Amino acid sequence: MNEQIEAYAKRLKLSWIREHFDDVEAETNKEYLLKLFEKEVENREERKINLLLSQAQLPKTGDNPFEWEHIQIPQGIDRETILNGDFIHNRENLILYGGVGTGKTYLASLISLNAIHRFGSKVKFFTVASLVNKLIEANQNGSLQKLLKQIKKLDLLVLDELGYIPLHKEGAELLFQVISMCYEDKSIVITTNLQFGQWNHVFGDPILTEAVIDRLIHHSHLLLFTGDSFRYKESLTHR
Ligand SMILES: Nc1ncnc2c1ncn2[C@@H]1O[C@H](COP(=O)(O)OP(=O)(O)OP(=O)(O)O)[C@@H](O)[C@H]1O
Ligand SMILES: [Mg+2]
Numbered sequence: 001m002n003e004q005i006e007a008y009a010k011r012l013k014l015s016w017i018r019e020h021f022d023d024v025e026a027e028t029n030k031e032y033l034l035k036l037f038e039k040e041v042e043n044r045e046e047r048k049i050n051l052l053l054s055q056a057q058l059p060k061t062g063d064n065p066f067e068w069e070h071i072q073i074p075q076g077i078d079r080e081t082i083l084n085g086d087f088i089h090n091r092e093n094l095i096l097y098g099g100v101g102t103g104k105t106y107l108a109s110l111i112s113l114n115a116i117h118r119f120g121s122k123v124k125f126f127t128v129a130s131l132v133n134k135l136i137e138a139n140q141n142g143s144l145q146k147l148l149k150q151i152k153k154l155d156l157l158v159l160d161e162l163g164y165i166p167l168h169k170e171g172a173e174l175l176f177q178v179i180s181m182c183y184e185d186k187s188i189v190i191t192t193n194l195q196f197g198q199w200n201h202v203f204g205d206p207i208l209t210e211a212v213i214d215r216l217i218h219h220s221h222l223l224l225f226t227g228d229s230f231r232y233k234e235s236l237t238h239r
Contacts, residue, residue, distance in 0.1 A: 007221025013131040016043040045120075052116045056123040059160075061109045070102065070227025078219045085115040085131075088156050088187045093216060101232060104191035108158050111189060128162045128175065128202075133210075135174035143176075153176060156187045161165045163194035163202050172203045176212055183215045190216070 002022065024039070026032035038060050068079055076237035081087055087094065094111075096104040108125070115121035126134075138147040151157060157178075169174065183189055194202065196213050203209040 008149060011060060014040050044085065047115060052112075052120060052122065056112055056116060056125055058109050058112050058123075063105050065086045066103065066107065068112060069223045070225065071098075071107075072224035072226065074221050074223070082221075082223070083110065083114060085111060085118060085121065085156075087221070088115055088119070088121060090186055091185065091219060093183060093188045093190070093220040095216065095220055096189065096225060097193070097195065097222060098227075099193060101229025102225035102227050103230060104225055105160055106230075108160060108189050108191055111159060112156065114141070115156055119155075122153060123156040123158065124151070124154050125158040125160065128167075129165050131159065131178070132167055132175055135178070136171055139170070139174060148178070148181065150158050152181060152185075154173045154182075154186060156189065157182055158191075160191045162190050162192040163178045166202055167204060169204060172205065172208060176203070176208055178210055179215055183218060188216070192203040 006018050009015075009021065016039050020034060020039065024032060024035050026035055066127060068085075073079065073082070077087065078090075082094065096107060098104060112123045112125055115123055134147065138144040150221065179188065192199075196217075199213060200206055200209045203212060
């Protein structure tokens with residue numbers, strides 16, 4: 001009988017039940033069934049979250065509590081809405097701007113983690129350089145449409161480190177294409193060390209730069225990261 005149960009569970013894709021139905025104890029049939037369902041659902045959610053986490057490719061972050069003291073938040077949004085990912089439902093964008101080591105990547109990662117755990121959001125974390133390389137490669141080997149389609153399915157796209165490396169013409173145009181495709185439809189979180197006035201150095205073309213900024217500003221909140229580098233502070237305290 002066990003084999004038959006396992007075979008049915010497999011056909012029905014009830015993987016937790018298939019492995020554990022024999023270990024569950026209960027007083028009544030109904031209680032038994034309830035426990036099986038509960039565990040199967042729990043296990044499914046857990047697997048879904050793990051899959052979303054591995055697809056998101058978030059960078060490793062510390063586990064310090066996040067400090068907001070040196071971050072200026074504009075009107076119209078607050079810490080809660082930023083962290084709990086509510087801006088994602090409103091398809092708003094965040095631009096995290098400030099100096100090195102001030103927590104931009106850290107906050108972008110925390111937001112991503114929360115969105116995955118709370119809503120099961122599809123998130124993907126790219127450095128701008130890695131996304132642009134991927135886009136150029138896809139463009140050259142004919143798989144650009146496929147890559148754009150994957151990006152289109154996301155709820156949240158994180159673009160880390162805009163401004164650290166200037167882009168070539170092809171890269172800038174492809175990145176513009178991604179931003180154009182996403183800015184109204186889903187949320188983008190961008191981290192950057194450059195003010196808008198300097199984005200020209202990244203995109204290389206004033207008209208393209210203006211078009212990017214125009215799209216982004218539309219539904220965006222600009223967070224200002226002031227303060228000193230946490231990396232520097234941490235290295236001092238470890239000494
Ligand atoms: N606001 C913060 N609260 C707590 N820890 C922080 C904060 N900001 C930074 N840190 C610590 O400093 C480390 C470096 O921060 P992070 O990588 O987010 O900086 P960044 O702003 O992305 O810098 P860069 O521009 O060089 O990429 C984090 O992993 C974290 O340990
Ligand atoms: Mg960073």
